[in-house]
Amino acid sequence: xxxxxxxxxxxxxxxxxxxxxxxxxxxxxxxxxxxxxxxxxxxxxxxxxxxxxxxxxxxxxxxxxxxxxxxxxxxxxxxxxxxxxxxxxxxxxxxxxxxxxxxxxxxxxxxxxxxxxxxxxxxxxxxxxxxxxxxxxxxxxxxxxxxxxxxxxxxxxxxxxxxxxxxxxxxxxxxxxxxxxxxxxxxxxxxxxxxxxxxxxxxxxxxxxxxxxxxxxxxxxxxxxxxxxxxxxxxxxxxxxxxxxxxxxxxxxxxxxxxxxxxxxxxxxxxxxxxxxxxxxxxxxxxxxxxxxxxxxxxxxxxxxxxxxxxxxxxxxxxxxxxxxxxxxxxxxxxxxxxxxxxxxxxxxxxxxxxxxxxxxxxxxxxxxxxxxxxxxxxxxxxxxxxxxxxxxxxxxxxxx
Amino acid sequence: xxxxxxxxxxxxxxxxxxxxxxxxxxxxxxxxxxxxxxxxxxxxxxxxxxxxxxxxxxxxxxxxxxxxxxxxxxxxxxxxxxxxxxxxxxxxxxxxxxxxxxxxxxxxxxxxxxxxxxxxxxxxxxxxxxxxxxxxxxxxxxxxxxxxxxxxxxxxxxxxxxxxxxxxxxxxxxxxxxxxxxxxxxxxxxxxxxxxxxxxxxxxxxxxxxxxxxxxxxxxxxxxxxxxxxxxxxxxxxxxxxxxxxxxxxxxxxxxxxxxxxxxxxxxxxxxxxxxxxxxxxxxxxxxxxxxxxxxxxxxxxxxxxxxxxxxxxxxxxxxxxxxxxxxxxxxxxxxxxxxxxxxxxxxxxxxxxxxxxxxxxxxxxxxxxxxxxxxxxxxxxxxxxxxxxxxxxxxxxxxx
Numbered sequence: 001x002x003x004x005x006x007x008x009x010x011x012x013x014x015x016x017x018x019x020x021x022x023x024x025x026x027x028x029x030x031x032x033x034x035x036x037x038x039x040x041x042x043x044x045x046x047x048x049x050x051x052x053x054x055x056x057x058x059x060x061x062x063x064x065x066x067x068x069x070x071x072x073x074x075x076x077x078x079x080x081x082x083x084x085x086x087x088x089x090x091x092x093x094x095x096x097x098x099x100x101x102x103x104x105x106x107x108x109x110x111x112x113x114x115x116x117x118x119x120x121x122x123x124x125x126x127x128x129x130x131x132x133x134x135x136x137x138x139x140x141x142x143x144x145x146x147x148x149x150x151x152x153x154x155x156x157x158x159x160x161x162x163x164x165x166x167x168x169x170x171x172x173x174x175x176x177x178x179x180x181x182x183x184x185x186x187x188x189x190x191x192x193x194x195x196x197x198x199x200x201x202x203x204x205x206x207x208x209x210x211x212x213x214x215x216x217x218x219x220x221x222x223x224x225x226x227x228x229x230x231x232x233x234x235x236x237x238x239x240x241x242x243x244x245x246x247x248x249x250x251x252x253x254x255x256x257x258x259x260x261x262x263x264x265x266x267x268x269x270x271x272x273x274x275x276x277x278x279x280x281x282x283x284x285x286x287x288x289x290x291x292x293x294x295x296x297x298x299x300x301x302x303x304x305x306x307x308x309x310x311x312x313x314x315x316x317x318x319x320x321x322x323x324x325x326x327x328x329x330x331x332x333x334x335x336x337x338x339x340x341x342x343x344x345x346x347x348x349x350x351x352x353x354x355x356x357x358x359x360x361x362x363x364x365x366x367x368x369x370x371x372x373x374x375x376x377x378x379x380x381x382x383x384x385x386x387x388x389x390x391x392x393x394x395x396x397x398x399x400x401x
Numbered sequence: 402x403x404x405x406x407x408x409x410x411x412x413x414x415x416x417x418x419x420x421x422x423x424x425x426x427x428x429x430x431x432x433x434x435x436x437x438x439x440x441x442x443x444x445x446x447x448x449x450x451x452x453x454x455x456x457x458x459x460x461x462x463x464x465x466x467x468x469x470x471x472x473x474x475x476x477x478x479x480x481x482x483x484x485x486x487x488x489x490x491x492x493x494x495x496x497x498x499x500x501x502x503x504x505x506x507x508x509x510x511x512x513x514x515x516x517x518x519x520x521x522x523x524x525x526x527x528x529x530x531x532x533x534x535x536x537x538x539x540x541x542x543x544x545x546x547x548x549x550x551x552x553x554x555x556x557x558x559x560x561x562x563x564x565x566x567x568x569x570x571x572x573x574x575x576x577x578x579x580x581x582x583x584x585x586x587x588x589x590x591x592x593x594x595x596x597x598x599x600x601x602x603x604x605x606x607x608x609x610x611x612x613x614x615x616x617x618x619x620x621x622x623x624x625x626x627x628x629x630x631x632x633x634x635x636x637x638x639x640x641x642x643x644x645x646x647x648x649x650x651x652x653x654x655x656x657x658x659x660x661x662x663x664x665x666x667x668x669x670x671x672x673x674x675x676x677x678x679x680x681x682x683x684x685x686x687x688x689x690x691x692x693x694x695x696x697x698x699x700x701x702x703x704x705x706x707x708x709x710x711x712x713x714x715x716x717x718x719x720x721x722x723x724x725x726x727x728x729x730x731x732x733x734x735x736x737x738x739x740x741x742x743x744x745x746x747x748x749x750x751x752x753x754x755x756x757x758x759x760x761x762x763x764x765x766x767x768x769x770x771x772x773x774x775x776x777x778x779x780x781x782x783x784x785x786x787x788x789x790x791x792x793x794x795x796x797x798x799x800x801x802x
Contacts, residue, residue, distance in 0.1 A: 134503055390748075399457060
């Protein structure tokens with residue numbers, strides 16, 4: 001498709017980087033397509049935020065998409081809520097929410113016995129309510145997960161979480177500063193916890209459950225403030241293809257269009273072919289398509305090196321050939337490392353490759369953490385990526401004349 | 402010349418970097434001298450401003466010479482005017498100017514049939530004038546080019562250009578903000594356009610021209626404010642050897658001495674031997690000599706890869722041996738890439754080499770975009786160059802004690 005020669009696809013493989021124990025999943029994976037792109041393109045290592053700083057997925061994506069998180073990151077909750085399609089207005093507060101099981105004031109299961117999505121949807125019906133002058137909206141997503149939005153005047157995100165992050169006593173919500181706004185928000189959250197627990201306890205779906213979903217744990221408080229759109233800031237049109245709510249939420253936050261792909265789940269069963277096809281198709285309407293694949297990060301968190309390797313092989317076999325055939329410039333990297341031996345994010349850099357017509361090449365022939373350290377891109381930073389993309393597709397504004 | 406062992410020459414080859422289609426002009430050029438310096442020196446890639454940001458020649462040179470353009474760049478016009486030897490005082494405004502042909506209010510030739518310098522000089526005689534309390538000075542340079550300076554109180558550079566940048570209606574000058582200064586400047590520019598067009602139309606030299614030079618198109622508005630001199634800021638004496646007005650203007654702006662070299666034209670016929678000899682000679686009086694060669698950039702803008710290769714070969718054969726023989730440290734790079742396949746500036750890095758007595762070396766043996774990506778300097782930034790120079794010649798101020 002020669003028409004895509006001034007377009008680009010940014011593929012972010014979440015948690016891609018790893019540590020050699022004694023080989024990384026990327027080193028072990030059979031991935032002839034990624035290796036060929038590395039061989040015919042430029043490679044390097046990406047420090048998503050700053051070198052050795054351990055990024056969250058939220059801050060890392062903002063940085064990579066050209067939005068300095070020091071300015072534009074206001075907490076995880078609003079991004080999750082936006083990703084679930086919830087509306088947010090200036091000054092609204094949002095939390096991530098978990099259905100959990102509480103007994104005598106103690107959380108005994110943080111996931112309510114891994115409640116299924118259908119049951120969670122059924123019991124979520126009556127959880128939106130008005131408290132004082134604040135309208136609260138709850139929406140569930142996958143399994144035990146969801147988001148809570150507070151619409152109303154005089155709110156603050158500077159309150160503590162009710163989620164104990166482990167089994168143990170349910171936390172009360174306290175204000176974290178002496179403002180009226182924080183006091184009001186904490187009061188409303190505590191009242192919501194009380195009222196929603198009552199509604200949930202009475203739900204017929206919970207009657208037969210060994211671990212009833214009888215409380216919503218709240219965490220990741222943040223506030224929403226509108227930001228200049230991606231198009232406004234960079235002069236190009238962009239679309240997002242993702243399964244996970246956070247990534248769709250980040251796209252909505254930046255006023256990118258989100259392409260809905262049936263079968264894009266954000267887990268290891270996601271339909272990679274459908275996502276890649278949707279990304280390639282979106283090039284007809286957009287300058288840059290941001291495609292996100294989540295499951296490598298989840299495997300890293302689970303310490304599942306074998307699962308991570310298999311997911312890389314699936315991406316290589318099912319998505320990469322479609323992206324390559326699109327004719328667009330390709331930038332392929334991750335948002336951070338999630339080493340399986342650590343079961344969490346780390347500050348190690350992530351391999352990156354840039355491939356496309358007439359672009360420079362280097363002598364690296366494999367796409368992995370060790371090989372790409374010798375690549376011609378050297379060590380690049382998340383905030384460089386937006387300029388890299390603009391330069392590839394010749395949409396950069398010249399600085400000076 | 403052992404006396405030059407604590408001196409340095411900074412050679413900027415404008416628009417040097419390119420893209421492999423399938424080889425870059427630098428890769429294709431026969432350039433034994435540059436390759437030998439690369440082999441016996443250190444190499445790397447330079448991001449003149451920030452990685453992948455597309456620089457103008459003006460901002461890039463300011464950055465490389467240690468003047469952050471975010472602070473010290475006030476538009477292209479004043480730098481061009483200074484380069485033509487025009488005086489500028491605090492608060493003055495300047496534009497770049499083009500002789501053009503206008504017919505019924507439409508620009509039909511942006512270069513007035515590529516008017517020759519002699520004719521342009523003849524018709525430029527009466528174009529300086531006073532309007533209200535503002536003195537306007539025009540000076541022509543090469544062919545259709547020139548600069549206009551406005552001396553006077555209460556002016557602003559925040560006005561639009563009259564140059565349509567293509568054939569089409571001549572633009573009126575509008576203020577770009579609601580200040581009295583912008584309104585006054587726009588009014589004066591429109592009056593100048595009217596008066597100068599009248600004078601030009603009546604010029605006898607235009608009578609016999611098929612495409613009369615009957616209007617001056619203005620662009621690149623900027624204001625002049627004095628800046629601390631290069632010597633004041635860095636404690637060393639520097640001179641400039643250049644053909645193009647912009648580069649001489651930047652040097653004057655920073656209060657560097659400009660060495661006038663007969664035959665230094667800023668085009669592909671420039672006398673490279675004379676320039677290199679002048680640079681080597683200037684080492685007797687200065688710590689650092691900044692030498693600029695323009696024609697590779699012009700070839701890139703023209704999409705002329707063959708011309709770019711030939712110019713690189715001329716620099717290698719005619720200038721580099723003289724610079725090497727001077728005994729000074731050499732820093733050789735470009736101010737940005739101008740890929741022939743793009744016919745304009747790009748954000749791709751530029752190869753750089755550093756060569757001199759007792760300096761470190763790396764394993765790179767060729768001076769080109771691909772080889773230097775593996776060089777020991779790694780990826781360096783324009784703003785690092787001034788410290789590199791100061792360090793080479795042992796004139797750096799220690800930071801701390």
